Amino acid sequence: xxxxxxxxxxKQGRVSVAIPAAGAGQIILLLNGGSEAFTAxxxxxxxxxxxxxAVVVEQTGPRTVFVTGC
Numbered sequence: 689x690x691x692x693x694x695x696x697x698x699k700q701g702r703v704s705v706a707i708p709a710a711g712a713g714q715i716i717l718l719l720n721g722g723s724e725a726f727t728a729x730x731x732x733x734x735x736x737x738x739x740x741x742a743v744v745v746e747q748t749g750p751r752t753v754f755v756t757g758c
Contacts, residue, residue, distance in 0.1 A: 708735040727752045
């Protein structure tokens with residue numbers, strides 16, 4: 689990732705597509721002056737409902753993250 693982009697680790701966002709225990713959903717993060725969507729997976733079998741707050745704990749790709757609830 690280029691140096692002029694913010695790191696997403698530790699950022700809090702909102703779930704825009706519910707994240708099931710064994711699958712992917714989506715979160716929206718405020719970055720670089722705008723909103724950006726990321727594919728998101730929960731750690732440890734957790735589930736997060738739409739509009740739930742979530743914190744990024746790991747980034748595994750340019751638009752893929754692992755999150756946990758707040």
